[in-house]
Amino acid sequence: MDTVAAYRPKVDLSELDGRSEHEHEGKRLAPPDVLDNGGAPQQQPTVYLTETFYISSKKNTVFEVRLTDKGLCLKKQSNGSTKEQTIPLKDIIGCRCLRSKRRSRGSSSCTCASISSSGQLKVVEENSGEQDETDVSAYLYIYAYILKRNRRGGFRERTTITLRFRSFDRYEDNNREAQKWRAAIKHLIAGEPVQRLTYQPKETRKMLVILNPKSGSGKAREAFQQRVAPILAEAEIPYDLHITKKCNWAREFVRVRDVYLWRGILVVGGDGIFFEVLNGLFEREDWQTAIDELPIGIIPCGSGNGLAKTVSFLYEEPFETKPVLASALMVVKGRHSMLDVVRVETRSNIMFSFLSVGWGLISDIDIESERLRAIGGQRFTVWSVHRLISLRTYHGTVAYLPALVSQSNGGSLSAPGYANGGGGGIGTLKHSVSYNTTLNCRDCRGGQDGTGCGMGSCDACDTNFSDVLSLETGTNLDAFRPRIDSWYSATSRKSTYFSTVDSVYESDKASNDDDPTQTGGPNGAPFVQMYGPPSRLPALTAAIPDSWQCITGDFVMVHAAYQTHLSTDCYFAPQSRLNDGIIWLLIIRAGVSRSQLLSFLLGLSSGTHIPMQANEHIQMVPVTAFRIEPAGTTGHMTVDGENVECGPIQGEVFPSLAKVMVPK
């Protein structure tokens, strides 16, 4: 028989109760505000909650679990030895409380399961199914992606920590304890003060997800469904998913919709679809409000993925092995960075660019290798070799306004400030198809169709307990059977996730009302005006100002970049930062030898492409504005990797104009 009273937590949780005693491992602790005020010696972490948990299968093992401002500290005491590990707050993305449900035959509500004290299979889920009145425990699931460093940079491992609260003999009391922990964890990972007993998110709007099914090798839908949706669910970020139907669909969508219904825009695809969304926002009369209120995130499913790689590189997030996971974890943090945007003008167009403007070699490779799209990112390498053999040069004029780079901060500069235009109202479309991602139980992503849970003992799931760390309060006599010896060795699960993609996609296809391109200008043609900040440069047709540097001659390429990476493998502008106000202008003039070009191309992946010695043929210049005037119309010009007309083009940087989602 459980002697619950004997196993009541030995630690008073009164910092959240409003009571005064604070105890940890038999010692009195100062309340958090005293610790905050520097009263604690040696920078002790602030302890918000602490509790003792037992492992049913190991009689002599006890865990002291502490929630501090550093993270979740697990101190394992077993047979006289002590082992301690802290899961950093920055690695925790969410948590939720669940209650045990009895599993009935033929039930479609299978979610995640554990073995109870009586040895029966019990299913833990949030919303559906018959409640198991015999189990009064409350379960807290904590989802963490722990950073493991290795020689190649590192990777993140998924870990679920399950805390089972069972000190009290009523579920409501146990749940109250679990909810305290949940609230405290949620506040801490949101960077908010831990004050309340319950957690209400400040942001209740959904995320707008725009997915390009044609990006890269065409696997964006699967990537989102299998690797992004589960993470959004763990972080409890609801979303509306919209699948693009054709080129420019995303651009028009964000131009005409009431985008303020959403907390931000998450683009699933390549840099091209990010470009569409950014430019769609600048086509709104209220562009300034929209660009200010809506951070844009990217899940890299394209073939280049320059922006996603840049963000992960600058924030030192492991990217190479699992780029989709890395970026998904970045967007759930709810943080953003300001992003420089370059206003680009051609003879017939104005656009806003976040990545690069190119003319010549690299643009030729980018566009001409499109025919090899099926082989993914390899297409760039293959075509580089081809173009090196058949080298072309182009005649024209390149002019630029040099930037004043400050040495003290590694590259920021004093850039001109620009006045921004006004806001205003916008029209909305009538029809929207959207799905909420609310899950019955995050651990069973197949919960809706009964296909699996991922909690190891679920029949429908092929994962095992090595994925989780499960701890419980109260007695340690029961047969709750986690494999505790594999503490933090969690790996990605193979659970089948429920899909909203098909239904949304089908609904979109079925409804013309949902196609923003169906509305617009006369005769069905969309009438589009580009807003955004006005240019401060002379007109494209006007003479180049005397204060600019000007070169006329033959060029192999000219490429202006404002991200570190133009693609995953192209570390183009190592000194660049997201919001430094600098355009890095690379100029390669005719006369460069093939061996110099070869070492330039080979050095692109490591950022060693710019010769150490001054070179008359290859130079990289920090600028705030540039103009390229090709003499002819042959060759390719690109803006953010997309082909534009080959002709005069100029760009100017607007520092910190937009917002991009980042991990911290």
Ligand SMILES: Nc1ncnc2c1ncn2[C@@H]1O[C@H](COP(=O)(O)OP(=O)(O)OP(=O)(O)O)[C@@H](O)[C@H]1O
């Ligand atoms: N449903 C669609 N069908 C066809 N093309 C589309 C569709 N949706 C978007 N597009 C276009 O596909 C182009 C490429 O998309 P995206 O940038 O996502 O992938 P990518 O080109 O493979 O990646 P990257 O730009 O990183 O190289 C975009 O310019 C966009 O206009």
